[in-house]
Amino acid sequence: ANAEKLHMIEDESIDLYTVAFGIRNFTNKDVALREAFRVLKPGGVFACLEFSKVNNALFNEAYKRWSFGAIPLIGQIVAGDRASYQYLVESIEKFPSQTEFRDMIQDAGFLVPGKGWEDLTGGIAAIHKGVKPAR
Amino acid sequence: MAAPTTSIRLTRTALPTASRALARPFPPALRAYHSYEHDPTPPYPPTETAILSDALTHLPTHGFTHESLRLGARDAGYLDVSTQLFPKGAFELVRYHLVRERLDLKERVQFPDNGGKSLGMGSKIRTLVLERLRANEPVVHRLQEALALMSLASNIPPSIAELARLSDEMWFLAGDTSVDTSWYTKRASLSSVYAATEVFMTQDKSAGFAETEQFLDRRLADLRTIGGAVGSVSQWVGYTGWSAINVLRSKGMRM
Numbered sequence: 001a002n003a004e005k006l007h008m009i010e011d012e013s014i015d016l017y018t019v020a021f022g023i024r025n026f027t028n029k030d031v032a033l034r035e036a037f038r039v040l041k042p043g044g045v046f047a048c049l050e051f052s053k054v055n056n057a058l059f060n061e062a063y064k065r066w067s068f069g070a071i072p073l074i075g076q077i078v079a080g081d082r083a084s085y086q087y088l089v090e091s092i093e094k095f096p097s098q099t100e101f102r103d104m105i106q107d108a109g110f111l112v113p114g115k116g117w118e119d120l121t122g123g124i125a126a127i128h129k130g131v132k133p134a135r
Numbered sequence: 136m137a138a139p140t141t142s143i144r145l146t147r148t149a150l151p152t153a154s155r156a157l158a159r160p161f162p163p164a165l166r167a168y169h170s171y172e173h174d175p176t177p178p179y180p181p182t183e184t185a186i187l188s189d190a191l192t193h194l195p196t197h198g199f200t201h202e203s204l205r206l207g208a209r210d211a212g213y214l215d216v217s218t219q220l221f222p223k224g225a226f227e228l229v230r231y232h233l234v235r236e237r238l239d240l241k242e243r244v245q246f247p248d249n250g251g252k253s254l255g256m257g258s259k260i261r262t263l264v265l266e267r268l269r270a271n272e273p274v275v276h277r278l279q280e281a282l283a284l285m286s287l288a289s290n291i292p293p294s295i296a297e298l299a300r301l302s303d304e305m306w307f308l309a310g311d312t313s314v315d316t317s318w319y320t321k322r323a324s325l326s327s328v329y330a331a332t333e334v335f336m337t338q339d340k341s342a343g344f345a346e347t348e349q350f351l352d353r354r355l356a357d358l359r360t361i362g363g364a365v366g367s368v369s370q371w372v373g374y375t376g377w378s379a380i381n382v383l384r385s386k387g388m389r390m
Contacts, residue, residue, distance in 0.1 A: 043213035113220040
């Protein structure tokens with residue numbers, strides 16, 4: 001299905017909407033977030049696991065060199081597909097930071113728990129959560 | 136034909152960002168100091184407060200567990216999955232209970248004749264501690280769950296912060312106006328006394344918690360004894376030290 005147009009799902013009919021390592025590939029994330037808001041029941045939860053920005057500057061340097069240097073090369077050697085892995089690291093780079101994505105989730109109408117996200121492995125990935133307000 | 140469509144497209148993209156900036160609510164003012172004119176800032180946003188206050192009604196039956204949180208979410212008109220609003224789970228329930236009881240202390244204890252001018256500091260503190268402990272009575276059989284949650288490694292800093300705030304609140308309501316290091320020592324000693332008495336209360340089976348009151352009296356008496364002993368020792372050390380220095384100076388040593 002197209003996450004930006006979930007025409008087969010009725011309004012306010014879903015308890016939990018999860019997306020893992022998918023949302024960075026969406027063309028229009030704001031539209032997808034609003035669609036998630038539409039299909040969730042009041043009180044329903046939107047949970048998103050996605051690659052994000054690393055907190056530590058030194059670790060970030062090493063991580064970027066590994067991402068852009070080694071990963072496409074490994075893709076080429078193991079899977080014979082350098083282009084996909086180049087796209088992968090570029091899409092990670094283009095994805096908004098934790099605070100920006102949290103603001104996008106709030107703009108779609110969700111309430112966020114605490115600071116809105118939880119960093120994994122120093123920010124390589126982050127879990128964002130949003131709760132649709134009750135009526 | 137090209138010019139009108141580009142101008143329409145510009146306004147359509149400009150409007151969403153303006154309305155986005157207006158729609159996002161300002162975060163509530165987090166005031167770190169006490170104000171007489173304004174109420175204290177609530178610890179949680181309105182939605183979480185609604186769920187937590189409904190969850191408190193389930194504490195006697197289900198205790199400080201995720202189950203109480205889930206039932207509270209249902210009572211407040213949310214879904215079971217809405218408990219995802221609480222990243223620390225049942226500990227948020229403990230923290231809300233602690234903050235609520237601390238803020239209620241002002242209403243529960245009203246000293247007679249303008250802030251209890253005639254009562255001694257010790258008796259006022261005793262009244263405040265006992266009143267705060269009585270506020271635990273509806274959930275005393277579940278309090279050990281709360282203490283266990285507070286002792287988890289990631290929960291220790293916020294728990295100690297809450298204990299410090301409670302101790303500060305009790306001294307403030309007793310009318311403490313000290314501005315030297317005794318400000319810190321008073322709060323530290325009251326924190327330890329309160330924590331010990333609360334742990335004792337969880338296993339107290341006497342009528343009207345009479346044994347807890349006696350335990351508290353013994354701890355407060357200990358504080359007075361230790362305070363007196365430390366004062367005496369420091370006085371002795373000071374006198375002896377200065378005497379020794381003066382004797383050496385009188386013998387000709389340059390000091």
